Amino acid sequence: MTDSSTNASSNNAPENRSGIEIRHLYKIFGPNSERYVDAVQKGMSKDELNDKHNHVLGLQDINLELPPGQISVIMGLSGSGKSTLIRHINGLIMPTAGEILYNGRDVMKMTPDELREFRRHETAMVFQKFALLPHRTVLENTRYGLDIQGIATSKSNPIARKWIDRVGLSGYEDYYPNQLSGGMQQRVGLARALTNDADILLMDEAFSALDPLIRMDMQKVLLDLQAELKKTIVFITHDLDEALRLGDTIAILRDGAVEQVGTGQEIVLRPANDYIAEFVREVNRGRVIRAATVATPLPEGDVALPKLRVKGTTTLELAARKLADKDVRNATVLGKDGRPMGVIDMHTMLTAMVTPAEVDDGDDDLDEEDAA
Amino acid sequence: MAASCWGLPELLCEFPALSDKSLRLMRLGIDNGFRDIVRHYSDQIDAATRPLQWFLNTLENAFTNTPWFIVLAIILGVVWLASRSIKIVIGSAIGMCLIGVFGLWEDTMTTLAMVAVATLIAIALGLPIGILAARSDRFQSVLSPVLDVMQTMPSFVYLIPVVVIFGIGKVPGVIAVVIYAVPPMIRLTNLGIRLVDKEVIEAADAFGASSRQKLWGVQLPLSLPTIMAGVNQTIMMALAMVVVASMVGVGGLGKNVLQAINNQFFTIGFLNGFALVAIAIIFDRASQAFGKRLQKHSEVGHD
Numbered sequence: 001m002t003d004s005s006t007n008a009s010s011n012n013a014p015e016n017r018s019g020i021e022i023r024h025l026y027k028i029f030g031p032n033s034e035r036y037v038d039a040v041q042k043g044m045s046k047d048e049l050n051d052k053h054n055h056v057l058g059l060q061d062i063n064l065e066l067p068p069g070q071i072s073v074i075m076g077l078s079g080s081g082k083s084t085l086i087r088h089i090n091g092l093i094m095p096t097a098g099e100i101l102y103n104g105r106d107v108m109k110m111t112p113d114e115l116r117e118f119r120r121h122e123t124a125m126v127f128q129k130f131a132l133l134p135h136r137t138v139l140e141n142t143r144y145g146l147d148i149q150g151i152a153t154s155k156s157n158p159i160a161r162k163w164i165d166r167v168g169l170s171g172y173e174d175y176y177p178n179q180l181s182g183g184m185q186q187r188v189g190l191a192r193a194l195t196n197d198a199d200i201l202l203m204d205e206a207f208s209a210l211d212p213l214i215r216m217d218m219q220k221v222l223l224d225l226q227a228e229l230k231k232t233i234v235f236i237t238h239d240l241d242e243a244l245r246l247g248d249t250i251a252i253l254r255d256g257a258v259e260q261v262g263t264g265q266e267i268v269l270r271p272a273n274d275y276i277a278e279f280v281r282e283v284n285r286g287r288v289i290r291a292a293t294v295a296t297p298l299p300e301g302d303v304a305l306p307k308l309r310v311k312g313t314t315t316l317e318l319a320a321r322k323l324a325d326k327d328v329r330n331a332t333v334l335g336k337d338g339r340p341m342g343v344i345d346m347h348t349m350l351t352a353m354v355t356p357a358e359v360d361d362g363d364d365d366l367d368e369e370d371a372a
Numbered sequence: 373m374a375a376s377c378w379g380l381p382e383l384l385c386e387f388p389a390l391s392d393k394s395l396r397l398m399r400l401g402i403d404n405g406f407r408d409i410v411r412h413y414s415d416q417i418d419a420a421t422r423p424l425q426w427f428l429n430t431l432e433n434a435f436t437n438t439p440w441f442i443v444l445a446i447i448l449g450v451v452w453l454a455s456r457s458i459k460i461v462i463g464s465a466i467g468m469c470l471i472g473v474f475g476l477w478e479d480t481m482t483t484l485a486m487v488a489v490a491t492l493i494a495i496a497l498g499l500p501i502g503i504l505a506a507r508s509d510r511f512q513s514v515l516s517p518v519l520d521v522m523q524t525m526p527s528f529v530y531l532i533p534v535v536v537i538f539g540i541g542k543v544p545g546v547i548a549v550v551i552y553a554v555p556p557m558i559r560l561t562n563l564g565i566r567l568v569d570k571e572v573i574e575a576a577d578a579f580g581a582s583s584r585q586k587l588w589g590v591q592l593p594l595s596l597p598t599i600m601a602g603v604n605q606t607i608m609m610a611l612a613m614v615v616v617a618s619m620v621g622v623g624g625l626g627k628n629v630l631q632a633i634n635n636q637f638f639t640i641g642f643l644n645g646f647a648l649v650a651i652a653i654i655f656d657r658a659s660q661a662f663g664k665r666l667q668k669h670s671e672v673g674h675d
């Protein structure tokens with residue numbers, strides 16, 4: 001173990017903690033992957049690599065900063081490399097080239113022992129197909145991470161029970177996974193990860209196997225827990241609505257490369273290219289865009305501000321509902337500091353909600369389509 | 373005598389074999405060399421097999437000297453503990469009583485002791501070898517043909533080296549039985565571990581499990597049903613082998629069968645044969661029920 005601090009305790013305020021930094025990450029699958037790194041770095045495409053050399057380009061030149069205490073969503077279609085990317089963070093997959101830095105240490109350079117300690121204390125993972133241990137009860141599954149660390153059951157059981165309770169499964173401690181529904185099993189998966197008290201929480205399509213209603217439930221559970229725990233969460237999904245709901249930032253992956261990184265609003269309002277514009281076309285923009293984004297600046301001088309006040313972080317949908325409830329035409333938008341920062345009216349909001357996304361570089365494809 | 377062979381020259385007509393003389397020399401060389409080596413190390417071999425000999429004798433004495441009703445009670449108790457099924461216990465009781473009624477109790481005890489020892493040794497050897505095979509593809513590819521040979525070689529053939537090395541008696545008998553009975557244990561342990569859900573293994577890895585923690589905490593428990601099938605197969609193979617093993621001096625039911633074959637004692641042959649069948653069925657049902665009970669957690673449904 002190196003001398004750099006490896007015990008970033010999860011009680012630390014996010015500002016004092018390290019995020020995860022991914023630099024120039026490449027992953028090539030195949031027996032001679034090293035041989036082709038150069039060619040790929042010089043621009044060989046995924047198809048070319050596959051056709052000519054029979055190697056699969058999993059990830060190419062990924063550069064991402066996953067800030068501490070936030071939910072970073074990685075989104076992409078099937079086969080875009082999401083699972084490959086998230087497995088690099090805890091070293092389940094080793095990169096062909098590049099670095100994954102956490103607390104100043106490169107995960108790739110850790111010895112097997114260091115890596116095991118890193119996984120035991122700094123990371124926890126939730127899986128798409130739950131991956132619970134079928135021969136262990138809910139309680140035993142939940143304390144699995146602590147068992148691995150060699151902590152006595154007299155100490156680990158109370159901790160496990162606490163988290164079982166937090167995910168809403170009290171009373172099911174002695175059930176086996178097979179006796180539970182999918183939603184309940186994933187609650188166990190979440191409890192198992194939280195019991196580890198690790199700073200990094202890796203979730204690979206954790207809710208994708210669940211029914212829509214149960215999925216919304218679990219998203220709420222996660223958001224509630226996160227408001228309190230402030231973990232560094234990496235959440236994988238192929239569902240844009242889920243990404244927008246959960247993500248403080250979203251990275252969109254395509255063919256193993258990052259297409260755009262930004263907040264949900266940024267991606268919906270200013271998609272970087274046609275591919276992403278296509279992606280966000282069907283999104284309910286009223287639920288993504290915030291009042292502060294479309295507010296007009298405060299009028300000069302001593303003009304009276306509208307009586308109704310909404311927070312800058314309110315979504316347009318909610319703000320519009322408030323305006324309609326009060327039967328007024330406009331409202332004052334409050335900034336982060338709680339003081340007025342702008343004004344918003346019904347017309348602006350409706351316009352923002354129905355305007356289709358425009359690609360950043362002024363591409364006019366969309367207009368043509370509209371005209372047709 | 374070289375047949376006409378459409379008038380072809382001899383080389384193409386008869387397969388060009390080594391000459392009789394060189395074959396005989398080779399045979400003598402190997403046989404004598406082997407015998408000399410064995411003779412040279414006979415003390416060491418004796419010493420090495422003494423614990424086994426002692427173990428066998430003790431167990432056999434325990435089985436045959438204990439009053440029958442106590443042995444019966446113990447057997448039924450074990451069957452109950454394994455299967456938790458009153459049906460299987462009653463069936464076992466009937467089977468054992470019939471064996472006793474026909475005067476085969478003592479021989480059956482001898483055979484039981486032998487099969488028990490052979491099975492224990494086969495498990496003790498097969499489990500670790502199976503685990504190694506599951507961990508290394510290379511070891512598996514070396515092991516696979518060896519197991520094929522062990523299973524297909526006529527069992528009488530490898531009695532020969534066993535007898536040369538260990539002589540005649542119970543110990544060589546047990547060794548021959550173990551060689552015959554261990555392959556399914558190895559194969560099914562290997563298979564069971566390889567079939568464990570990859571995602572669960574990945575989860576164990578993600579939580580930082582060491583390879584020993586993975587083996588004992590995940591791989592073995594999850595492959596237990598398959599491993600139990602291997603134990604079951606091993607017991608069945610051991611029972612099937614006791615008749616052959618009686619050729620090298622193992623007593624019990626197998627010896628009776630062998631005598632019946634030699635003397636054409638039809639009734640004795642079948643009675644002893646059925647006694648073996650009865651034991652086999654008891655072992656089989658009890659171990660299968662045990663294997664099922666181990667899988668209880670996989671039953672679906674809220675209770």
Ligand SMILES: Nc1ncnc2c1ncn2[C@@H]1O[C@H](COP(=O)(O)OP(=O)(O)OP(=O)(O)O)[C@@H](O)[C@H]1O
Pocket residue numbers: 029030056057058076077078079080081082083084085238
């Ligand atoms: N071990 C491997 N060997 C070869 N190719 C692989 C391997 N693992 C992944 N790939 C390839 O890498 C690419 C990315 O796979 P990955 O599983 O990361 O996709 P994903 O975004 O998680 O997709 P999904 O939504 O289906 O889970 C795919 O083209 C896949 O075929």
Ligand SMILES: [Mg+2]
Pocket residue numbers: 082083084205
């Ligand atoms: Mg995936």
